Amino acid sequence: MKIVVASGKGGTGKSMVAGNLAFALSSGTPVTLVDCDVEEPDLHLFFPEGPCANTPVHIKVPHINPDVCTLCGECGDFCAFGALLVGKDRVLFFPEQCHSCGGCMIACPAGAIEEADMPVGTITVSHPEKNLTLVTGTLNEGAIQSVAVIRAAKMMAGNTGWIIYDASPGTSCPVVETLEGTEFCILVTESTPFGLHDLALALDVTMQMGIPSGVVINRSDGRDEKAQQFCREHKIPVLATIPFDRRIAEVQGSGTLIARIDPSWKDRFSALAKDCLALWEGS
Amino acid sequence: MIRLAVVSGKGGTGKTVVTGGIAHCCTRSMVLVDCDVDASNLELILSPHIIDRWDFYGMDVAIIDPDVCSSCGICSGVCRFGAIATNGEVFSVRTSKCEGCRVCKLTCPAGAITMQPRVCGEIFYSGTRYGNLVHARLAPGASNSGLLVAEVKKTAFKRNPDCDLMLIDGPPGTGCPLISTVSGTDVVIAVTEPSRSGLHDLERLVRVCRTLRAGIYAVINKWDLNPDISDMIRQYCRREEIPVVGTIPYDECVMAAVRNGQPVTMSGSPAAQAIHAIWDDISMRLW
Amino acid sequence: MKICIPSSGPEPGDLIDDRFGRAPYFIIHDTNNEKTESHRNDAAGGAGGVGPKAAQFLIRLGVDMVVTGRVGGNALEALKAGGIKVYLYEGRGPVREALKAALSGGLKEQ
Incomplete structure (x- = not known):
């Protein structure tokens, strides 16, 4: 199944959700994790360094x-x-x-x-965990061909098994390129006016492309009424709510996955994947 | 006029909160620009009243006249952007993928293709209590965000040429919209946060801004969430000779202010004091 | 000789625009017939490549000399490839003043 993790606003926790989701899934099944945020690819920071193969992207x-x-x-x-x-x-x-x-x-x-x-960029492929392939697209600094690098990264990731794509923030062409040909989109938001405003914009894009989606509310401080109400009105499921917790922020900030050090979080992310699958099959 | 852009590389580090704070602190005449045209948020804390709005046209896009098209398929062979859709007989342009290069028009033997303007978004010219604001909304999934960024900056200058400061809230990333935002600006404030991704993204951002010849200052937001990485960022900035003009502590008042639709600097909270100090420092350097 | 000055407006009394490619107008003075005309710079609003686009426009108009404050590396290269000389002018006043300075021959070539 092909799932994109996206958000209109930056810094809502896309990489956190994508990284943990892929890690949790990889304990039972092969997963490919694709970093499509080619202007600022960060997912590799959350996995152990190891041998990797680099392929240049040309135009x-x-x-x-x-x-x-x-x-x-x-x-x-x-x-x-x-x-x-x-x-x-x-x-x-x-x-x-x-x-x-x-x-x-x-x-x-x-x-x-x-x-x-x-x-214009590089695709890096590594196998940082058993069952997990990480494909990272990196745009050359000063280059503007994000879309070409995203396309190459997706091509490299292939078509089989679970594929999780981490999108760039925003709603323009790099996000459209990432979403193209995928089956489900997790929209990560935070319970602030900024988060909600940009969630609405991102949802416009997924709806326009006909891709079913669900919402993860991240760094919740418990005041999510407006986000919840927005999701109800637009008939999109809230897949999970992740509370604001200095410990998660610290773990994430230091380049670790919460699912790696806390089995209960691993279970929660596995359940999130199952929910996405069920929603897609039902859509 | 000094052109100052608040940028970050990584998204969500607090660009808009810092921009809004500066708008409130700065006593000089200014025009504000929101260059995050994908997801513009500055309007949420500056409560603008819209004075004027107009459509934004991106690059012209191709359109195929079905009555003239001979279904030869040459266009779909030459288009490098996958923008020609077909069922084998009928050919049409997927506007969202068309980059406006005109190669299909050049090669169509039947002359069935014309280029037409396309609305890609909307530009708003608004008043706020701190100065006029130019902001925009890119149509969902549209391309041309770099072009739209250039357009909002141009509008801001044209309508407010005599202001002391053009204050720009930048987009995340290091690609097309960021490059369009930073080109022609004098100084950028790079807002970062103490995480490994924050530092990694700052390094990329700095290298891109250097090629665009903008001066760079750094601000570390929520520095106390990870003091060790904050130190690493300071060391990096020292090596690169980038002045760290201030650090902002994690402060729940920031979100409270955003929820109230206000710049955080209106409160006396620790983050507010930090942003006041940052602006004092920067304005000493600029004027 | 045709001298071009990037301008914020269409008249010689308008202020010069010190960003070559993004200047909204070009004011061109022809020393052969003492005529001054203005052209809109259609490249100004572009996302990128504005310097080279503006340079191509001036090459086609047969301009010999550009007097400007700031010119990017690409634009400078483009102007030179078109055989256009670039002179640095650091004043911020009206186009008329820049033109006077250029005609007096006191400016430095870039």
């Missing part, structure tokens, strides 16, 4: 052959992203603007453009 970018180029300007005119500039004696390419659409190559009447690979 195709134009390579202009100056001997063939006639400086006609067609490529620069075509590029919708301002990545090509036709000067008096050469064409300049600004790779950080390139969306890798391939249009300049088609637009060039002289056949002066070929494509070359440009690295």
Whole structure:
């Protein structure tokens, strides 16, 4: 089953839920955990370091052959992203603007453009626990091609068994890319006006994509009436409520999983996975 | 005008709380900008009244005229973004995936494809008691967030060119919206929290902001939740020559203030005092 | 010779905009016929690549010289590739003043 852990607001505890969920599941069945928060991937911090395999993610970018180029300007005119500039004696390419659409190559009447690979990120695969594969997408610093790296990470994770995807915060294209082709979404929120406001935005995205979802209220201080009421009104189940507890914050902050050190939490996360499965099967 | 952005790398470290606090503390003329266009929260603590609102258009998107389309399928072969949907006969554009590159239009032999503007969100121009605020809402699942960020910043400047300060609440992450937020700003305040992820994300953020040539100050929020990691963050900042302009303790008054829709600095709580001190320090450095 | 100055508005009396690519207008003075015209910078609102886009626009207009306060690395490279000279002007006044300074020949080339 493919589950995404998402939230509109950042810092609500997505990684905490995704990491613990995958860890709890892995005691009984093979799990792949995919870090799709490629701008700030942090899940690896919660697992022991070990051997890992790195694969670069490339996008195709134009390579202009100056001997063939006639400086006609067609490529620069075509590029919708301002990545090509036709000067008096050469064409300049600004790779950080390139969306890798391939249009300049088609637009060039002289056949002066070929494509070359440009690295924009890395996929790291490791097996930090028995039964658990961790796939981490990391966007190169200064690059903007988050979507390409997410797509590559998901591809690397494959299609079999339990797959848990940790999304980036927000509601825009990286989140859509993460959700695409998945079966269920856990929306993590916190019982604050910020959390609730952004939960509503995130729910808009999952509903638009037709992906069933449930809510986890994290760091609850017991004043969750508004979040509960919102979930009732929108007919989304509250899957779990995790209280604010300095101990959990400390465990999480120091890079440990609460399910690893406390069996009762492991059971709670296993139960959460079962609930997701039941909801998906019933949907 | 000094352009100052509050950013964090990791989400949820307290950017908006710090931004709201600064807005309340700062006595200079200012315009406020919420660049977290995916999930803008500044409005929740500044109680803005909307003066003006208008649609935001992203990149134009392709549209296929079914009466002209000859179902040759070339467009779906050249589109690199998976934006052409088909059942084998009828071809159409999945607008949410279209990046507006126009390659399909360039290659369509039937001339069935045109580019059309698409509303990707809404921009709001509002008044608050601290200054005017430009904020936005990106349509759910839309792309073009970097473009929208540039647009809200431009609006803020155009309508308030004479302010001393442009105060920006930034987006999380280090990708497109963050880069768009930080480019052209003079200084960023990086709000971090004492966790291993907080430190890891701060390191990435700093490297990205450096390439954009912005000055960097750091603030450690909820520092007392893990004093050891707070020390590690201070050491990191010393090595990188980033001034830590203050630390904020964990304080339940922060959430109480947010629930009341107010900047936390209106109370006399420990977090409020810390943010006051941070702003005193930064304004000494800026002016 | 065509001299371009990034401006906050369409008139020579408007203030210069010291961010080259994001300036809303370009005011272009042609020393051959003493004419001054203004062009809107359509690239200004873009998310990225605004410097190179603006540079391409000026190359096409046949501009020879840009007088500006701040110009990013990409834009500088782009202007140079188009054979446009870039002169640094640190004043913050109206475009007219920057133009005067450029014509007097006292500015430093970047």
